[in-house]
Amino acid sequence: MSAASKRLSTATDWATALEEAVVEHPGHPRWLADIRKQGRERIRQHGFPSRAHEEWKYTSLAAIAQGPYSSLLDEGDQGNFTTVKFLPADGPVVTLLNGVFLEGSSDLLSLPAGIRVRPLSDALRGDADRLRSTLEAVSDGEHPFRALADATLGDGLFIEVDSGIGFEGVLHVVNLIDGGSAPGAAHLRHVVVVGKGARLAIVEEVHCHQDVLANIHWDFEVGEDAEVGRVRTFGRCADGNLFHGSRVRQADGSTFSDFFHCAGVRMIRNEIEVELAGRRCHTELRGAYFATGSEHVDNQTRILHSHPDCTSNEVYRGVLSGRSRGVFSGKIHVFQDAQRTDAKQSSDSLLLSRKAEADVRPRLEIYADDVRCTHGATVGELDEDAIFYLRSRGVNEPLARKMLVGAFVKEVLEEVEPEALRQRLVDDLTCGIEISPVPEE
Amino acid sequence: MLEIKNLRASVEGNEILKGVNLRVREGEVHAIMGPNGSGKSTFANVIAGREEYQVTAGEVRYRDVDLLELSPEERACEGIFLAFQYPVAIPGISNAYFLRSSLNAIRNYRGEDEVDAFDFLKLIREKMKLIGIDEKLLNRSVNVGFSGGEKKRNEILQMAVLDPRLAILDETDSGLDIDALRTVAEGVNQIRSADRAIIVVTHYQRLLDHIIPDFVHVLFDGRIVESGGKELALRLEKEGYGWLEKGEETVSSATSPEEPR
Ligand SMILES: Nc1ncnc2c1ncn2[C@@H]1O[C@H](COP(=O)(O)OP(=O)(O)O)[C@@H](O)[C@H]1O
Ligand SMILES: [Mg+2]
Numbered sequence: 294m295s296a297a298s299k300r301l302s303t304a305t306d307w308a309t310a311l312e313e314a315v316v317e318h319p320g321h322p323r324w325l326a327d328i329r330k331q332g333r334e335r336i337r338q339h340g341f342p343s344r345a346h347e348e349w350k351y352t353s354l355a356a357i358a359q360g361p362y363s364s365l366l367d368e369g370d371q372g373n374f375t376t377v378k379f380l381p382a383d384g385p386v387v388t389l390l391n392g393v394f395l396e397g398s399s400d401l402l403s404l405p406a407g408i409r410v411r412p413l414s415d416a417l418r419g420d421a422d423r424l425r426s427t428l429e430a431v432s433d434g435e436h437p438f439r440a441l442a443d444a445t446l447g448d449g450l451f452i453e454v455d456s457g458i459g460f461e462g463v464l465h466v467v468n469l470i471d472g473g474s475a476p477g478a479a480h481l482r483h484v485v486v487v488g489k490g491a492r493l494a495i496v497e498e499v500h501c502h503q504d505v506l507a508n509i510h511w512d513f514e515v516g517e518d519a520e521v522g523r524v525r526t527f528g529r530c531a532d533g534n535l536f537h538g539s540r541v542r543q544a545d546g547s548t549f550s551d552f553f554h555c556a557g558v559r560m561i562r563n564e565i566e567v568e569l570a571g572r573r574c575h576t577e578l579r580g581a582y583f584a585t586g587s588e589h590v591d592n593q594t595r596i597l598h599s600h601p602d603c604t605s606n607e608v609y610r611g612v613l614s615g616r617s618r619g620v621f622s623g624k625i626h627v628f629q630d631a632q633r634t635d636a637k638q639s640s641d642s643l644l645l646s647r648k649a650e651a652d653v654r655p656r657l658e659i660y661a662d663d664v665r666c667t668h669g670a671t672v673g674e675l676d677e678d679a680i681f682y683l684r685s686r687g688v689n690e691p692l693a694r695k696m697l698v699g700a701f702v703k704e705v706l707e708e709v710e711p712e713a714l715r716q717r718l719v720d721d722l723t724c725g726i727e728i729s730p731v732p733e734e
Numbered sequence: 735m736l737e738i739k740n741l742r743a744s745v746e747g748n749e750i751l752k753g754v755n756l757r758v759r760e761g762e763v764h765a766i767m768g769p770n771g772s773g774k775s776t777f778a779n780v781i782a783g784r785e786e787y788q789v790t791a792g793e794v795r796y797r798d799v800d801l802l803e804l805s806p807e808e809r810a811c812e813g814i815f816l817a818f819q820y821p822v823a824i825p826g827i828s829n830a831y832f833l834r835s836s837l838n839a840i841r842n843y844r845g846e847d848e849v850d851a852f853d854f855l856k857l858i859r860e861k862m863k864l865i866g867i868d869e870k871l872l873n874r875s876v877n878v879g880f881s882g883g884e885k886k887r888n889e890i891l892q893m894a895v896l897d898p899r900l901a902i903l904d905e906t907d908s909g910l911d912i913d914a915l916r917t918v919a920e921g922v923n924q925i926r927s928a929d930r931a932i933i934v935v936t937h938y939q940r941l942l943d944h945i946i947p948d949f950v951h952v953l954f955d956g957r958i959v960e961s962g963g964k965e966l967a968l969r970l971e972k973e974g975y976g977w978l979e980k981g982e983e984t985v986s987s988a989t990s991p992e993e994p995r
Contacts, residue, residue, distance in 0.1 A: 683824075683832070683835075687836050687839035688839045697826075700826025701826060
C-alpha cells in the first residue's frame with residue numbers, strides 16, 4: 294500500500310483555512326506561533342488517515358475531512374444549552390463555551406489556596422515558560438487531531454495544584470460546543486499539572502449542539518505520590534463528532550484514574566495514553582458506554598509501563614444497539630526495565646441487536662520477563678433466561694432488559710463518587726433501553 | 735382457579751406435552767409426579783408463560799381469563815408464581831433489588847403504592863428469618879455463588895414476599911438436606927390457605943411427607959396417566975414408575991385425570 298492511499302486529501306484546504314482563522318496575539322510568546330505553524334504543516338503534509346491506516350481501521354474520518362469543520366466556531370450561544378441536564382455539582386465549576394472561559398457560569402471561589410484554574414490563553418501571556426515543554430512535545434507527528442490542536446493552540450484551561458494540596462472536593466469542568474449559527478470546529482487543550490503528594494478530582498462534561506467537531510485534548514503531569522481522578526461524560530451530542538484525547542505522565546508512587554462515559558454521541562474517538570514514568574504507580578482506566586442508531590464509539594488506550602513495580606487496570610464495557618459500532622483497542626507496552634509490572638485489561642460488549650458490532654483488539658507488547666499481564670474480551674447478548682426470570686416475577690420486558698443492561702455497566706462505575714453522580718451515569722446509559730426494548734432483527 | 739384442557743406443547747418441533755388435563759381449585763394442593771423427562775418442567779414453564787415452548791392445542795383458564803393470552807409478567811401480576819427447578823444467576827443485580835423491583839411491579843399492576851426501601855427491608859427481614867436465609871444474601875447478586883440449597887430457599891423467599899394465588903414449585907426439594915427440606919416445606923405450609931392453590935412438582939415422595947397434598951397426579955410421557963389421593967405417592971415410592979410404562983395405554987384411556995375421584 295502506498296503512503297498516499299493511507300490518507301484522505303483535503304488537507305491543504307484545512308491548513309490554509311486555519312492559517313487565516315487563527316490570529317496571533319501580541320502578548321503570546323514566539324514559540325506559540327511556532328507550535329501553531331508546525332501544526333499546520335503537519336496537517337498539510339499528513340492530512341487525515343484513511344481506514345487503510347492501522348490506527349484508523351475501524352473509524353472513517355472521511356466525513357470529518359470533507360465536512361465543514363475547517364472553519365472555527367464563532368463565540369456560540371449559551372442559550373442553546375438550556376435544556377441540557379447537567380450533572381449534579383456542588384463545588385467549583387468552570388464552564389467553557391467553544392473553548393472560551395465563561396466567567397458568569399463558573400465558580401472558582403470555593404477552590405482552596407494552592408489550586409489555580411485559569412484560561413490557557415491567560416497563562417500563555419504570563420508565566421508561559423513553564424507550559425512550554427508540555428505544549429511543544431509531539432509524540433505522534435502524523436496524528437491529525439493533535440496537529441489540529443497544535444495549529445489552533447490557545448483555548449482551554451491551565452490547572453495547577455501545588456505540592457501537598459489535598460483537595461477533597463471535585464472540580465467540575467463543563468465544555469459546551471455550539472455550532473448553532475454555522476457548523477465548524479472547536480479545538481481545546483487543557484493542561485493539568487499536579488504537584489507532589491497533591492490530590493485532584495475532576496469531572497468533565499461535554500455537550501454539543503448541532504453539527505460540530507469538538508477536538509479536546511488533555512495533558513496531565515501527575516507528580517510524585519499524587520492522586521488524580523477524572524470522570525468524563527459526553528452528554529447530548531447527537532450531531533457531534535468528538536475527538537477526546539488524553540496524555541498522562543505519572544511520577545513515582547502516583548495514582549491516576551479515568552472513567553470514560555458516553556451515551557448518545559454520534560461519533561467519538563476516545564484516546565488515552567498513560568506513561569508510568571516512575572516506580573510504584575497505579576493507573577485505572579474504566580469506560581462504560583451506550584450507542585444506538587448509527588452511533589460510533591472508538592476507544593484507544595495505550596499504557597506505557599516504562600518503570601518497575603507499577604500496576605494498571607483497564608475495564609471497558611459497551612452496550613451496542615441499533616446499527617452502532619463499538620471499538621476497543623488497548624495497547625499495553627511493557628518496557629525491558631519494567632519488572633514486576635502487573636497489567637490487567639478487559640473489554641466486554643453487550644450487543645442488543647444483530648446489526649450492532651463490537652471490535653476488540655488487545656495489543657500487548659512485553660519486553661520484560663517478570664511481569665503479569667492479563668487481558669480478556671467478551672461479546673455477548675442479554676441472557677434470555679434472566680429476562681424470563683424477571684418477567685416471571687412481574688417485571689415487564691423493557692424494564693427487565695434495562696435492569697440487566699444497568700447491571701452490566703454498573704460494575705465499571707462502582708468506584709465513582711459521590712453516589713448521586715454514579716447513579717446518574719448509570720441512568721444515562723440505560724435510559725435509551727426502555728424506548729427501544731425489542732432488539733432489531 | 736386453574737382449568738387445563740387437552741394442553742399440548744412442543745419445543746423445537748418435538749411434542750412434549752401431549753394432552754394434559756387438570757383442574758385446580760382454591761385451597762387445594764396438588765402434586766405432580768413423574769420420571770425425569772416426562773414433561774413436568776415443561777408443564778410448569780408453559781403455565782408461567784415461557785415463550786420457547788409453543789402451545790399447539792388446548793385451553794388454559796385461570797380465574798376466568800384465557801391464561802395463554804397473557805404475557806409472563808401479566809401472569810405474575812395476576813398471581814402466578816413459579817419456583818424454578820434451576821434458578822438463574824444474575825450478576826450485578828442484588829437479591830434485594832430484584833425482589834423489590836418484582837414486588838413493586840406487582841403492586842403497580844394492582845394499583846397499590848410502591849413499597850419504600852425501609853418498609854421493604856422490614857418485610858423481607860421478617861420473611862428471611864422464617865425461611866432461614868442468611869441476611870447477607872440480600873446484598874449478593876441474585877443466585878450468584880449460591881449453594882443449591884440457598885437457591886431453593888431463595889425461590890421460597892420470593893414466593894413468600896410476592897404472595898401468589900397459584901404457586902408452582904418445580905422440584906424445590908431436589909438437592910436439599912433434610913433440614914432444608916423441612917424449612918422449605920414450612921414455608922409452603924405457611925402460605926397454604928383457602929384462597930390459594932399450590933402445585934408441587936417432584937419426582938420423590940419425601941417432600942410430600944411434609945406438604946400433604948390433596949391430589950397426586952402422575953405425568954408420564956406428556957400426559958397425566960393416573961390421579962389419586964396422597965396414597966398414590968406412596969405407591970409410586972414403593973413400585974417406581976415401571977408399572978406405568980406397561981399399562982400406559984389402558985391407564986390413560988380408563989381414567990379421567992382431570993376429575994380426580
Ligand atoms: N428448552 C428445551 N429444548 C429442547 N428440549 C427440551 C427443552 N425443555 C425440555 N425439553 C425436553 O422435553 C422433555 C421433557 O423435559 P422436562 O419438562 O424438563 O421434564 P421433567 O421436568 O419432567 O424432567 C425432555 O425430553 C427434554 O429433553
Ligand atoms: Mg424438571
